[in-house]
Amino acid sequence: MTDTRETVVTITMAALMALSLVAIGVAGTTPVAANDAGGDEDLDMGSSGSSGYVPPDRGEPDLSVGLSDAEVMPGTIESLEFDIQNDATVTTGAGDGVTTARGVTVEIDDSGPFERETGPVAIGPIQDGESVPATQQLAVPDDLEAGEYDIRVEVSYSYNSYMSSDGSHTREQTTETETVTIEVPDEPRFEITDVDTDVEPGASGPATLEVSNVGTEWANETRASIAGGSGVTVDGGSADAPVEEIIGDIAPNESTTMLVDVAVAGELSSGERPLEIDFSYRDSGGVEREGESRTASLTPGAEQSFAIGDVTDTLSVGYDGHIGGEITNEGPRTIDDAVLVVEPMSESLYIEDTRYALPELEPGETTAFTYPTDVSGQADAGPRQLQFSVEYTGSSGDATLEDGPFTDRVTVDERTDEFALGDDGIIVEQGDRTEFELEITNQREETLSNIDAQLYTDSPLSTSNDEAFVPALEPGESTTITFDVAAGADATTEYHPVELDFQYDTESGDTVVSDVYQHPVEVVAGEDDDSGGITGTVVGLMALLSIAGLGIGMWWRRT
Template sequence: MTASGHRRVLTLAGAVVLVAVTLGAVGVADAQLNRGDPSLDVYLPDNEVDPGTEAELAVQIQNDADVSAGTGTEGVTTARAVEVEVTDDGPFEIPTEKTPIGSIADGTTGTANLNVRVPETIDPGTYEIDLRVRYSATRQESSVGDQRVRRSTRETVEVRIADGVRFDIDEVWTDVQPGTTGDATVVLENTGSETAYGARATVTGSGGVTIDDGAAEAFLGDLEAGDSEMVTVDAAVAEAVGGGPKPVEATLNYRDENGVERGSRTVDGSLDSLSAQSFSIEALEDTLAVGYDGRITGTVRNDGPKTLTDGVLVAEPASDSLFIEEQRVALSELAPGETESFVYPTDVSGQAEAGPRQVRFTLEYADGGRTTASVGPVSERVVVDDQRDAFTITSEDIRIQQGSTEVISLTLTNERPETLSNLNARLYTDSPLSSGSDEGFINELAPGESDDVRFEVSASSRGMPNTYRVEIDIQYDTERGDTVLSRTYQHPVEVEERTDDGDDGPSLLLIALVVAALVGAGIWWRRRD
């Protein structure tokens, strides 16, 4: 081959190589790719919680991605469908196992909020929570296709239980009952390991408990570790909630050893109120009748649980036909189980109808607070009897002859259920009867007791034999001190024809014979002269 031919071959070969290189460069440009990998780091910046609380831990996940090829790297550096799973919650309780976050781009941070329940008795120290972080990523992007992967990493975060000031409600003492107000003593204790300086407590109630009309504040001063302080508050328990434990809460503000102002978690306590006060009415009796004064009597029993002081039993009739003049009866101090008798003088209207009635009893007492408590009402049944006379008046048959005077005896019987005194009986007569002694007196008559009153009654000689009547009314005093005039009673008196029985002097025939003899003697004497 000549030199010129050799040069042509070399020139052609160079051209082929140049074309190949050019075509290769164009192919590489067409097939350019992006390659990268998200890199997730887990942090828990605010990791301190208190015992006995439910806290929210904000777990932060930061993406610091790696790029190995390409310039459009957003697709290969973003972590997608990020999810945090709790694999071991240590001494805590975390109800939600998995928490979705979404996408985390390169250089940004996502947050998983975990609700953590901290045991009441956990010791100060540092504890671990194990997590698994899952996410999707595009490892490589190119015109030919993308390469997607699903990855997971295991992470651990630390949770710290502070070794400092810690408060608890140790005890709550009270004798408050539903529907009453009184003192409650709350014992606050520093269960931590450091001194709380200038501690101030705020105590509140809920669930039917009201503390000082909303909240009570108290200054505790410096409270060293293990020390406790009592706070007395005014507690009111709603009547509708009944007895048993009621929630009480307290929060405290204090300064730590560095003089930094701090606040405690809210601590819970229990106010165990007494059961509601109760009473009962026993041995209830009544002496009620239409139109008369009577009494309602019985005993009241303190059924507890507290001793009653300054007690007042209030009786209220449920009917307008009953009138209790003094409805409030003061009671002596009654311990649980003790009883005391009561008497309510009661008037019954003359227009009332006989039958049962309701009387409501309410018990008022001092509850030890600023108010007077009441319990009830308790309804009891009394019976109004038909109207009946206060007296019955009896006697043997009373007979008076024409022109004669007799002392009659009437027997008065007390039909009232109470003792009557100073009984003045007065007799009224009409012609042909008259009375020279028309008043009688009885000092006292117990219920059902009888006694006699006597009156002098005369019958006119001109009166026809017949049955006539005398009238009697009685003025008397009741046990309540009232003076009452009874209705007018009528009693029969028989006026009989006067008869001579030989014992009362000479008969009419004898008188006539004597008169005739005297007349005859006079005539004879005048004729002799």
């Protein structure tokens, strides 16, 4: 029984398993007529058949580094523009989410004989098939020989290596390093080793430039176009239209001097000014080539300067005077043709010759100057402003330059007479004559010379000595002059005026006649003034007349 029971169970289980397999076959099989292409695709779990299954994206970016212009010049800082190209790889799926390199940064990892001038540069995402530029700077040593040199460029980025349809993904971070070849070409190279000029602001003149071929090849038929800027003009050209200079052939490691004419604007301050220089030449094969542009520095000559000091004056209302002072050459050059120009800032001052020729002045040397000056009689006393400037020839000898203006002040004093008059009192008796002395004092602040004094009288006064002469009087100096005066017998006993004027020469050589001075003379009665004097005279005259009359009568009678 036991064996029979086990046999039944075995048969039953076998039947059940067979039914299960049949049911599975019926559910999973599509009729062949409905799919002529066969059932292989229906059996592939990786397909997107009627089951709705979407395979994930799998892949990765592939970045490469290119450099289209790999030539660099020694002694320069070169900007290298690398091209970062993405040529991505897709393993499964459409690849939309796994081919973009994100957060890309580029950096020179090993600069070889060069020196890095920049650090990492972020250039953002790079999609498949896209190329993005990345700029790095390298300093190229002066003494670097021609040849090829390798540098290593490091590119870092992130990407999705796996991306499913439900948004789940795997993020990767990677760094790639590529070698790029840099070339220092075997050709002429130009350097400006010296620029020199004495031309100062506001002038023009020669400048010399020393040009050196520091390359390894001859530069034949070399030419240079020089453009100034910031107030500097070269050979009459401009920044937009520079004038070309012919230099000629320059062998490797040789130099030549180029002479140009520069003009420097007068308003420029001190300091270096740039010159932009472009070179062209023919190589050993006769091919015309362009050299590297160079920037040189032109330092204009130091601007000449002067200083005005110790300005003094002898000015008073209505009189001639002087304005004087000192001028110092503060360098840097010896000046032998300068002219000091003064301009009064008031119409009440008149200077006939405003230009004062200065002697040769070495740096640091000082000389005095003076200007004869007239002051109007209608002027008010008080301060006046002056403006000085210095004109001189520039270092090039073909331009007149100016330093200044300098301002200073002088003071016009109240009107004062040239001379002060003094005496001990002039007294003359009626009918008498007397000699007297006048003390005259020079009240001007300059020496007066050839002083002619003239005395004038009116009735009842008269004079027989009306002139006096003084050779010279320094400021504040006094002397005495002598005249005489007579009073008529019938002059009233009181003060009577006499008048004087003076003609004299000033220090500037002008001859001046002063205003008229009045001075008092006192007339007093004579010592023998009594009635007997006049009466006796009259009686005597009458007696003489009587005697004469008697004599005439007797003669007439006799006749």
